[in-house]
Amino acid sequence: MNVAVVGATGAVGEAMLSILEQRNFPVNEIFPLASSRSAGKSVVFNGRSLEVGRLDEFDFSTVELGLFSAGGSVSAEYAPKATAAGCIVVDNTSYFRNDPEIPLIVPEVNLHALDQHQGIIANPNCSTIQMVVALKPIYDAVGIHRINVATYQAVSGAGRRAIEELAGQTAALLNGKKPAIEVMPKQIAFNVIPEIDSFQDNGYTREEMKMVWETRKILEDDTLMINPTAVRVPVFYGHSEAVHLETRDPVTAAEVRQLLSVAPGVTVIDDHTPGGYPTAVTEAAKQDGVFVGRIREDISCDRGINLWIVSDNVRKGAALNSIQISEALLDRM
Amino acid sequence: MNVAVVGATGAVGEAMLSILEQRNFPVNEIFPLASSRSAGKSVVFNGRSLEVGRLDEFDFSTVELGLFSAGGSVSAEYAPKATAAGCIVVDNTSYFRNDPEIPLIVPEVNLHALDQHQGIIANPNCSTIQMVVALKPIYDAVGIHRINVATYQAVSGAGRRAIEELAGQTAALLNGKKPAIEVMPKQIAFNVIPEIDSFQDNGYTREEMKMVWETRKILEDDTLMINPTAVRVPVFYGHSEAVHLETRDPVTAAEVRQLLSVAPGVTVIDDHTPGGYPTAVTEAAKQDGVFVGRIREDISCDRGINLWIVSDNVRKGAALNSIQISEALLDRM
Numbered sequence: 001m002n003v004a005v006v007g008a009t010g011a012v013g014e015a016m017l018s019i020l021e022q023r024n025f026p027v028n029e030i031f032p033l034a035s036s037r038s039a040g041k042s043v044v045f046n047g048r049s050l051e052v053g054r055l056d057e058f059d060f061s062t063v064e065l066g067l068f069s070a071g072g073s074v075s076a077e078y079a080p081k082a083t084a085a086g087c088i089v090v091d092n093t094s095y096f097r098n099d100p101e102i103p104l105i106v107p108e109v110n111l112h113a114l115d116q117h118q119g120i121i122a123n124p125n126c127s128t129i130q131m132v133v134a135l136k137p138i139y140d141a142v143g144i145h146r147i148n149v150a151t152y153q154a155v156s157g158a159g160r161r162a163i164e165e166l167a168g169q170t171a172a173l174l175n176g177k178k179p180a181i182e183v184m185p186k187q188i189a190f191n192v193i194p195e196i197d198s199f200q201d202n203g204y205t206r207e208e209m210k211m212v213w214e215t216r217k218i219l220e221d222d223t224l225m226i227n228p229t230a231v232r233v234p235v236f237y238g239h240s241e242a243v244h245l246e247t248r249d250p251v252t253a254a255e256v257r258q259l260l261s262v263a264p265g266v267t268v269i270d271d272h273t274p275g276g277y278p279t280a281v282t283e284a285a286k287q288d289g290v291f292v293g294r295i296r297e298d299i300s301c302d303r304g305i306n307l308w309i310v311s312d313n314v315r316k317g318a319a320l321n322s323i324q325i326s327e328a329l330l331d332r333m
Numbered sequence: 334m335n336v337a338v339v340g341a342t343g344a345v346g347e348a349m350l351s352i353l354e355q356r357n358f359p360v361n362e363i364f365p366l367a368s369s370r371s372a373g374k375s376v377v378f379n380g381r382s383l384e385v386g387r388l389d390e391f392d393f394s395t396v397e398l399g400l401f402s403a404g405g406s407v408s409a410e411y412a413p414k415a416t417a418a419g420c421i422v423v424d425n426t427s428y429f430r431n432d433p434e435i436p437l438i439v440p441e442v443n444l445h446a447l448d449q450h451q452g453i454i455a456n457p458n459c460s461t462i463q464m465v466v467a468l469k470p471i472y473d474a475v476g477i478h479r480i481n482v483a484t485y486q487a488v489s490g491a492g493r494r495a496i497e498e499l500a501g502q503t504a505a506l507l508n509g510k511k512p513a514i515e516v517m518p519k520q521i522a523f524n525v526i527p528e529i530d531s532f533q534d535n536g537y538t539r540e541e542m543k544m545v546w547e548t549r550k551i552l553e554d555d556t557l558m559i560n561p562t563a564v565r566v567p568v569f570y571g572h573s574e575a576v577h578l579e580t581r582d583p584v585t586a587a588e589v590r591q592l593l594s595v596a597p598g599v600t601v602i603d604d605h606t607p608g609g610y611p612t613a614v615t616e617a618a619k620q621d622g623v624f625v626g627r628i629r630e631d632i633s634c635d636r637g638i639n640l641w642i643v644s645d646n647v648r649k650g651a652a653l654n655s656i657q658i659s660e661a662l663l664d665r666m
Contacts, residue, residue, distance in 0.1 A: 192613060279519050
């Protein structure tokens with residue numbers, strides 16, 4: 001299969017190339033693509049250095065699969081062109097996610113919806129993906145009425161320049177210099193910022209509303225109540241989430257632990273002893289799974305369950321999920 | 334007034350000395366004290382260098398006020414000795430906080446309870462203090478039924494060695510070295526850790542249960558339901574909290590904003606525009622106030638209100654609150 005990676009020089013594009021390689025995805029020819037600004041740079045695939053091509057000059061009829069991760073406006077323009085040329089697009093931007101005609105897929109959760117695709121499949125937001133992977137087994141077993149969630153999101157979710165900004169600000173501060181603030185809305189080094197994406201009229205940010213819209217679409221349940229606060233933290237890779245659930249039927253922490261211990265894509269680390277839970281750096285970064293710990297019955301609510309959910313936002317939250325979708329497409333060909 | 338500062342070389346003790354100075358607390362003689370391990374070191378007060386004395390050799394009958402912040406076991410042993418010698422103790426450890434005979438005071442919230450003191454007054458936990466300062470006006474106006482809270486707590490809450498560990502780990506990682514893990518349960522640099530204090534039988538940590546026990550005691554309401562997840566973040570100074578409230582009576586975000594804008598000790602920064610909210614580093618660190626932003630009506634719950642609450646955990650969360658209690662004691666003398 002010939003594959004185009006659109007946005008190949010970004011944090012997610014780079015992870016896509018390395019995951020295609022690691023998982024032995026049946027790539028015949030690969031075409032790393034980017035805007036004219038980044039075209040001409042090199043990326044590595046299977047030990048070969050490849051020059052990044054210009055997206056605006058690329059002929060999508062030469063590939064069967066396009067993995068898009070170069071921003072919503074790029075997907076808006078080029079995904080329809082790619083599908084018109086017969087290429088299937090797995091799109092990692094938010095552009096198509098809320099389109100009712102376009103499936104929004106997390107393979108462990110709603111692979112059945114893939115069958116409805118008409119050329120474009122949307123990959124959900126990173127903070128949504130890891131949450132629904134952990135919640136799906138609970139949702140199926142006892143139902144979920146409401147979710148309170150506070151996130152601890154790594155800077156890599158904002159792209160390569162945000163990673164560089166955290167590193168640069170941290171180095172500046174350790175050397176007694178003033179940190180430059182260019183990408184994040186405020187200093188992110190040694191700080192936390194409750195602003196991800198733009199503010200909406202209802203006072204939530206767009207990142208928070210993505211968790212609402214996308215979780216409902218993936219679980220196919222518009223009655224699901226979700227109340228997120230999304231926060232950026234000075235972590236390079238790995239999103240963490242404090243999730244406080246209200247289920248429809250009663251369930252114990254032990255039952256939830258059992259459900260999650262056999263759930264696809266989930267690793268339970270939950271010992272209620274020092275260190276007995278997952279964290280971004282120590283457990284989740286560079287791993288494929290969604291890690292869950294701190295499972296406990298909510299003392300404030302009869303049908304409440306608390307969870308701590310951690311995953312590598314660039315892998316399961318973006319690149320890996322897109323490639324799992326692509327593998328499922330292959331199976332259906 | 335003669336004042337002893339017990340734990341004078343710690344992060345909170347040092348802040349106590351500087352706040353006593355800044356607020357012109359009527360100090361006649363000051364006695365910085367510590368364990369034999371730290372005794373002999375120097376601290377600065379009003380431009381003078383003072384030698385830190387040994388707590389175990391100190392005669393508390395020579396002082397009227399003792400500010401304790403040297404750990405629960407130290408307070409357990411020496412606070413009763415101090416009161417027996419006629420010294421009033423304001424204790425910043427958790428040792429006496431749940432004792433029904435001992436008032437637990439946040440001056441903006443429950444100063445009336447100070448009158449019941451019998452020599453010892455307890456200072457609440459940092460994460461509790463900033464939350465109750467922000468919630469009290471809402472509690473009084475419309476009642477509060479339930480609180481979901483996720484915290485983003487600075488390492489200074491774990492003392493000076495934790496501050497040094499974050500700095501040391503960060504420097505090591507930026508230089509490509511392996512970070513040493515000695516104080517925190519896992520690597521804290523570029524990571525977040527959902528473990529503060531020891532695990533309890535119910536799966537919550539003691540830090541989380543402190544927020545439950547202490548908030549109920551301060552607001553004098555055992556029916557208040559509280560569900561915390563307490564998390565350490567790689568921030569030096571300033572705790573942040575994502576608080577999702579369920580009130581008893583309906584209230585709008587605009588009404589909450591109005592209530593908080595005139596509340597003692599609270600500063601509202603809430604613009605729903607980029608940067609229009611408080612953060613630990615930019616707004617709260619080294620400040621006295623409790624800062625509130627991200628005020629919005631909860632889309633998942635009829636009587637829900639969300640808040641983002643930030644304060645300097647070493648100042649309002651510890652040293653400043655103790656000194657405000659001391660000032661109130663002075664007023665009553």
